[in-house]
Amino acid sequence: MLEILIPAFVLIIWTASNTLIKSLTGKMESDNIALIVIGAGIVPMTLSIFMTPHLNIAETTLFLGVTSGIFLSLGYILFYKSLKGENLGSAGVTINMQQIIVISFSLLVLKETVSSLILPAVILILIGSMMVTIKNGFKINRYLMLAALANIIWGIYYMPLSFAILSLHSSVMPLLIARTSGFIMTFIAFETLFMYRRMKQRHITTVTTPNYKAKLSFTLMLAVVAGILDGSGNVFYALSISQGALVLAGALVAMLPATLALSGKFLFREKLSSKQYIGVLLSVAGALLIAL
Secondary structure, three states: OHHHHHHHHHHHHHHHHHHHHHHHEOOEOHHHHHHHHHHHOHHHHHHHHOOOOOOOOOHHHHHHHHHHHHHHHHHHHHHHHHOOOOOHHHHHHHHHHHHHHHHHHHHHOOOOOOOOOHHHHHHHHHHHHHHHHOOOOOOOOHHHHHHHHHHHHHHHHHHHHHHHHHHHOOOHHHHHHHHHHHHHHHHHHHHHHHHHHHHHOOOOOOOOOHHHHHHHHHHHHHHHHHHHHHHHHHHHHHHHHHOOOHHHHHHHHOOHHHHHHHHHHHHHOOOOOHHHHHHHHHHHHHHHHHHO
């Protein structure tokens, strides 16, 4: 039962996190959103260490964790760059690429055994998610390609991380190593870019008002909450890996575009087409197959 409940909880947490991120786009620089989200996500991972026994970290585990962090950082840099030209809803079509890689890796490399209903369920969820996210007038552009590449890299990120988690029989420490190293690399990349921009715009001055500062503080707070939720989701997702339920977790998380579409409808009053509603129903049907 936990094999289903934990990924379902991850889906809920990541839906909330991505909904907050969606509300932040346009209110602050995407670079800052990425740094805050990845940095704040370290907090729940650090706290979860106190809930696990002391573990000796081997050099191999450290190497795998840092390697995962490299892919994590590259994914964040590319995905948040894509948000400058492509909103989160359109970029959501690429999320399934990440889960396809994760599921394929689990089946072909980790040799995870699954029930006969899992694969039909995965297909239903993926088709449903594509119907939800691909809208009329859908065009492939460089921003969407960046989002796609980011999700492919995030799928690769789980490969060394999974080996580290399974070898250590713990999800916390490898995850924390990957997140921390990923944050450091992302910070260096964005800080270098920021310094370059400042050098080009030294003559430009900005005027701030108390109202602006208040709005910025509230926006920063939302970004921190989004990061904590994102990190918490990663903790539980990695717990699914340690339990050998990566296919199940990947299948349920693949419903994220559908749940984001529903959150957009109820929170941002976005209209859904009949095709999108059908996509949501297919995703739900896939989830019900998994529950069986």
